[in-house]
Amino acid sequence: MFKTEEMEINLGPQHPSTHGVLRVKLHLDGETITRCTPMIGYLHRGVEKICENKTFFQGQVWTDRTDYVASVSNNLGWAEGVEKLFGITVPRRAHYIRTMLTELNRITSHLLWLGTHALDIGAMTVFLYAFREREEILSIFEAFCGARLTTTAFRIGGLREDLPPGLEKLVRAFQARFLDCIDEYETLLTENRIWKKRTIGVALLNAEDAIALGVTGPVLRAAGSNYDIRKAFPYASYAEMDFEVATQTAADTYARYLVRLEEMRQAHRIINQCLDGLPEGPVMAKLPKVLKSEVNEVYHAIEAPKGELGYYFVGEKGGQNPYRMHIRAPSFINLQALSKMVVGRLLADVIAAIGTLDVVLGEVDR
């Protein structure tokens, strides 16, 4: 009369806690997960193929639209990748401004992660405070390049324009109060017993598995590895900056939370150093009118807020557009770890696991 069987349910693609159109197919035994498959592709636009038909200059606008909460990092990856392909040297001042904006972007990305992740788990208040600071940084982007989200901030060879007058003041005003703001988030979460119950020991992923799956970024660093491309293969002006790589060893959701908060503090430090040591000089290198590539291939990786963001270009002789372009998107590769994290755990932990991976579906599907 009674029988037990495995149940198959879909989480998403319109579930509010999947942060976009992510569908997760779950096999449940009671409330325990036996199998978990992320189904992706709902936001596929074919950015890599589109970029093959655009010039190196035009292709940058598509990078805004892959990871749309960290578009400045994506712009940097594109610009530096193309500069590597053509052997362009960027002025030092441009490097400093790029570093500063990328770190500000890291803060916005982590703030959005913090707000939505806490909201998923049930802490409503921190979302409002996180978005208050995020708003301020988006105004800084608007002052610099005219757009808040789809920035198109950098150009191949440097920057379009120098910093606008008054931007330094805006950044300094933000810097003056941001450390207190992080303390506020910590007041709300770090010692909060509900938060600790929901995050400690949840969605474990040890360093061995993380490296085997190619997981990078805060998820890997929370497992004890200190792999950070800013230190391992310095790009922009990170070689001149003094900062530490945030690591934890617990490899759970709580450790990743601590790593991201510490990364925001380190980003704050880097921005201060950029502002203090901002060199004088031009912001744009001398470029030929039309960029024509040789037969060449280049892989350039940067440390995006979500992990290793790589741009791979293949040039053909005399071509104005890349023959092939590939994005190594950190969200896409980190999403593989979801199944490893949640199998054998409860259904409610899937929400925490999706949140802690910090996936952006625009980047997963591209």
Next chain:
Amino acid sequence: MASPRYSLLRTLIPFDIYGGMKLTGKYFGKVLRQANRGLKRTHVVVEYPEVPTTLMPRFRGRLQMIKDEQGEVKCVCCMACEKICPTQVITIEKGKKEGRKTPFPIRYDFEMERCIFCEFCVESCGFDSIILNHQFELATYNREDFSHAMEGGFQNMFDPTPVSHYSVSSED
């Protein structure tokens, strides 16, 4: 690490909840004290549709053509903006006009529905004949209203988009 006695105390007395409520209460009280009192307001909420927002000088809005002091079109049909546009929303037709040495655009079409507001066209223009103005309330009811042309089109390239029923920002 906290001592065992301290952690026991933490378990018994909800310090964490107290800390969180204190922070929430602080901001709640702050806003409540300043509400409708004419004091300096510190809350971040913008009453946008009623109060127009302020934009940064570099804001990227709608593409607009500029005329010079004599009322003459500044565009000389170099096609730079048409070539650079990543979504190919600009179409220019070259022509001649009486009493003008430089080429004159007979047609300058701009399809706003596909525009991504990247400002590459303005950047490529060597004659400062186009700008992105500060308009952002560009929604309309009809698809045709997104097509802009120099003359005879649905919307004029030279004038800002007419302020619609729902937008409140002034025409500047």
